Amino acid sequence: MNKTNRKLDALNYHAKGRPGKIQVVPTKPTNSQRDLTMAYSPGVAEPCLKIAENKDDVYKYTTKGNLVAVISNGTAVLGLGNIGPEASKPVMEGKGLLFKIYADIDVFDLEIDATNVDEFVNIVKALEPTFGGINLEDISAPTCFEIEKRLKAEMNIPVMHDDQHGTAIISGAALSNACEIQGKKLSEIKLVVNGAGAAAISCSKIYLSLGVKKENLVMFDINGVLNKERTDLDELRMFFATDRTDVKNLSDAMKDADVFIGLSAGNVVSPDMLRSMAPNPIVFAMANPTPEIDYETAVETRDDIIMATGRSDFPNQVNNVLGFPYIFRGALDVRATAINEEMKLAAANAIAELAKKPVPEAVNLAYNLKNIKFGRDYIIPKPMDQRLITEVSMAVAKAAIESGVARRVIEDWDAYAEELRSRIGKDDRLLRNISIKAKQSPKRVVFAEADNYKILKAAQIVKDEGIATPILLGNIQKIKSIMEETELDLGDVSIIDTKGDAPHFEEYAQYLYEKRQRRGITLYEARKLMTDRNYYGACMVQFGEADALISGLTKSYVSTVKPALQIIGTEPGTSRVAGMYMMITQKGPVFFGDTTVNVNPTVEELVDITVLIEKSVRQFNIQPRIAHLSYSNFGSNDGPIPEKSREAVRILHERYPDMVVDGEMQANFAINSNLLADNFPFATINGQPANTLIFPNLESGNIAYKLLQELGGAEAVGPILLGLNKPVHVLQLGSSVREIVNMITIAVIDAQQKESSRNA
Numbered sequence: 001m002n003k004t005n006r007k008l009d010a011l012n013y014h015a016k017g018r019p020g021k022i023q024v025v026p027t028k029p030t031n032s033q034r035d036l037t038m039a040y041s042p043g044v045a046e047p048c049l050k051i052a053e054n055k056d057d058v059y060k061y062t063t064k065g066n067l068v069a070v071i072s073n074g075t076a077v078l079g080l081g082n083i084g085p086e087a088s089k090p091v092m093e094g095k096g097l098l099f100k101i102y103a104d105i106d107v108f109d110l111e112i113d114a115t116n117v118d119e120f121v122n123i124v125k126a127l128e129p130t131f132g133g134i135n136l137e138d139i140s141a142p143t144c145f146e147i148e149k150r151l152k153a154e155m156n157i158p159v160m161h162d163d164q165h166g167t168a169i170i171s172g173a174a175l176s177n178a179c180e181i182q183g184k185k186l187s188e189i190k191l192v193v194n195g196a197g198a199a200a201i202s203c204s205k206i207y208l209s210l211g212v213k214k215e216n217l218v219m220f221d222i223n224g225v226l227n228k229e230r231t232d233l234d235e236l237r238m239f240f241a242t243d244r245t246d247v248k249n250l251s252d253a254m255k256d257a258d259v260f261i262g263l264s265a266g267n268v269v270s271p272d273m274l275r276s277m278a279p280n281p282i283v284f285a286m287a288n289p290t291p292e293i294d295y296e297t298a299v300e301t302r303d304d305i306i307m308a309t310g311r312s313d314f315p316n317q318v319n320n321v322l323g324f325p326y327i328f329r330g331a332l333d334v335r336a337t338a339i340n341e342e343m344k345l346a347a348a349n350a351i352a353e354l355a356k357k358p359v360p361e362a363v364n365l366a367y368n369l370k371n372i373k374f375g376r377d378y379i380i381p382k383p384m385d386q387r388l389i390t391e392v393s394m395a396v397a398k399a400a401i402e403s404g405v406a407r408r409v410i411e412d413w414d415a416y417a418e419e420l421r422s423r424i425g426k427d428d429r430l431l432r433n434i435s436i437k438a439k440q441s442p443k444r445v446v447f448a449e450a451d452n453y454k455i456l457k458a459a460q461i462v463k464d465e466g467i468a469t470p471i472l473l474g475n476i477q478k479i480k481s482i483m484e485e486t487e488l489d490l491g492d493v494s495i496i497d498t499k500g501d502a503p504h505f506e507e508y509a510q511y512l513y514e515k516r517q518r519r520g521i522t523l524y525e526a527r528k529l530m531t532d533r534n535y536y537g538a539c540m541v542q543f544g545e546a547d548a549l550i551s552g553l554t555k556s557y558v559s560t561v562k563p564a565l566q567i568i569g570t571e572p573g574t575s576r577v578a579g580m581y582m583m584i585t586q587k588g589p590v591f592f593g594d595t596t597v598n599v600n601p602t603v604e605e606l607v608d609i610t611v612l613i614e615k616s617v618r619q620f621n622i623q624p625r626i627a628h629l630s631y632s633n634f635g636s637n638d639g640p641i642p643e644k645s646r647e648a649v650r651i652l653h654e655r656y657p658d659m660v661v662d663g664e665m666q667a668n669f670a671i672n673s674n675l676l677a678d679n680f681p682f683a684t685i686n687g688q689p690a691n692t693l694i695f696p697n698l699e700s701g702n703i704a705y706k707l708l709q710e711l712g713g714a715e716a717v718g719p720i721l722l723g724l725n726k727p728v729h730v731l732q733l734g735s736s737v738r739e740i741v742n743m744i745t746i747a748v749i750d751a752q753q754k755e756s757s758r759n760a
């Protein structure tokens with residue numbers, strides 16, 4: 001996209017629809033007259049009186065505890081300079097948006113027309129009753145130092161100047177990781193800092209506390225190098241003034257420097273300056289929106305460089321967005337009275353360490369990359385990494401408690417982690433529990449389609465996480481070259497080519513022949529079929545050479561299920577298989593069946609499907625509450641479909657009196673327990689909503705789960721194949737890596753369960 005288009009797009013983005021980027025949304029019901037009498041007069045008087053009695057109750061009855069003010073006077077807006085409070089508003093709204101999406105913190109952005117320190121401090125101090133925290137933003141040096149110092153001393157809620165400390169925390173974490181990658185020691189690096197303002201001074205201080213030597217640091221402001229001869233420097237800048245007399249300008253300083261830190265203005269560094277730097281240089285050109293040198297020029301100039309900018313459109317975004325949402329989240333959650341050095345250091349460590357952990361597939365997907373790994377192009381976590389909220393906020397909250405500034409103590413850290421995840425819509429508790437259960441007894445899982453990158457990536461993840469030991473089926477050369485190209489490392493994983501000299505091949509072929517000889521299969525054909533990885537994989541499971549089979553990513557459902565049925569067959573006591581989806585919804589998990597196998601089940605088939613699903617839901621330690629769905633409620637409509645469900649329920653009540661099942665009913669009654677209780681108080685599933693929905697036919701089940709997935713944003717895990725005697729699980733055509741990992745985890749649980757029933 002050219003520059004003019006980008007500018008126009010940015011303007012349209014802000015102007016279109018409701019101008020600006022944030023709005024206020026009520027959090028309580030406002031539908032009825034009664035709601036309004038509570039929200040406002042007279043009901044509102046009650047919390048007012050409580051707070052008047054005990055000021056601290058303001059946290060209980062109002063938004064204060066989750067509300068942060070982002071405050072600027074517009075004197076140093078990004079690298080755009082002193083453009084005034086109104087012009088700073090888009091940036092402050094932007095910070096508000098980031099606070100909300102990354103940490104679920106509500107923000108009022110306040111752009112105030114006050115450059116005088118006293119005036120500014122008096123305004124902000126007076127806001128203490130409203131806010132749980134104060135994020136100062138884009139206020140120029142040196143007034144920002146005095147403002148922050150006074151507000152911290154005079155206010156009893158956390159105050160942080162983001163450009164100073166947010167930036168220092170992130171760039172400190174990034175610098176120590178970059179040095180590790182480039183093989184440099186912090187205590188030895190020669191560092192040039194361009195800019196001597198809010199961000200540069202604070203960042204430089206943190207670098208010193210990380211081990212950088214002051215004599216190795218040279219700093220510049222707009223008037224040139226900070227040295228002892230300068231008479232215009234205040235105390236803070238004089239602290240960083242160099243003794244070196246050989247450095248007259250930026251070019252002199254860059255010669256043989258290891259690190260360049262830019263917190264100044266755009267395009268002030270030339271390629272020649274980069275060329276003169278030491279081997280393996282580190283360049284953080286953090287001025288926004290235009291870096292001191294642009295990313296492409298830098299990496300074209302030096303191929304041994306680690307290059308970072310403050311922008312989101314290049315690798316290595318060193319930007320305070322990685323810090324402020326999570327630092328305030330942790331501080332608010334323990335009702336900290338301040339954000340102190342211990343909390344900042346804890347945040348920096350958590351960020352630096354997170355970059356070294358394996359990257360979840362969701363992050364690869366979010367950035368359209370394949371295999372993000374700690375290294376030159378990935379020195380700190382990506383802003384869209386959803387682990388940041390738990391890693392950073394928890395570290396900050398712990399440090400606040402340990403350093404004595406917390407007014408609330410967190411006792412249950414696991415519950416706090418869940419709370420943090422659910423704040424950003426990541427309440428995948430059930431999936432995590434399943435994964436924990438799988439890891440307790442990992443199983444050998446054979447992959448029929450191992451010549452596929454997504455399968456290999458998923459195999460790598462489950463191996464690394466200790467969920468399963470993968471066995472790969474496919475062309476050995478092809479699999480190895482995909483692994484090499486995509487830098488996957490599955491160690492000494494077993495790879496079997498069913499078309500080569502595969503172990504037990506003849507035994508498996510004989511077995512198939514014996515099972516199917518009276519169904520028209522000759523020994524010759526059985527051998528031929530055994531080269532098909534679905535047949536071979538099913539045999540491995542049948543003969544105990546593997547515990548579960550995963551297939552179906554690239555083939556039709558039938559071509560995967562048929563070999564499993566022929567070789568493994570159904571569980572004793574049933575001749576039926578069915579498919580179930582676990583839908584991870586905002587209201588918790590709901591199981592859908594049959595969504596996969598039986599097109600138009602009869603009454604008896606519906607009964608069998610229900611029994612299979614009930615048993616499977618129990619495997620996840622969930623008590624099934626089953627509703628048979630239709631377009632009618634308990635006989636309110638005639639017709640073959642509701643009658644079929646009604647009859648199935650009658651039989652289920654008769655044969656399985658302990659099963660919690662009812663119907664037929666419409667979907668809204670199944671999910672809304674009040675609606676069900678008000679209208680059908682006799683229903684046996686009364687009390688709580690149904691968590692297992694049985695559909696009258698495949699059409700309705702399939703449509704329902706896909707709609708919920710697309711419109712309701714639910715995550716669909718499945719189809720979980722039920723009824724086979726040994727675990728075979730079939731992926732949806734084109735599943736994502738995350739979906740494959742989920743299916744493998746479920747296959748492991750299934751294998752554990754089947755093993756324990758065999759041993760029982």
Ligand SMILES: NC(=O)C1=CN([C@@H]2O[C@H](COP(=O)(O)OP(=O)(O)OC[C@H]3O[C@@H](n4cnc5c(N)ncnc54)[C@H](OP(=O)(O)O)[C@@H]3O)[C@@H](O)[C@H]2O)C=CC1
Nearest residue numbers: 076078079141195196197198199221222287288310319320
């Ligand atoms: N990536 C990130 O997360 C962050 C990036 N930044 C960026 O850092 C920059 C500075 O922000 P901040 O510290 O808040 O602002 P300040 O106004 O406090 O500081 C700006 C500093 O840069 C100096 N400066 C300006 N132009 C030049 C130049 N051509 N050569 C050398 N020095 C120069 C100024 O010198 P003088 O004092 O003499 O005027 C001043 O010391 C901005 O571009 C901002 O976008 C800031 C915070 C976070």
Ligand SMILES: CC(=O)C(=O)O
Nearest residue numbers: 078079163288319320
């Ligand atoms: C990122 C930021 O806060 C700045 O550039 O000012």
Ligand SMILES: [Mg+2]
Nearest residue numbers: 078137138163
């Ligand atoms: Mg800023």
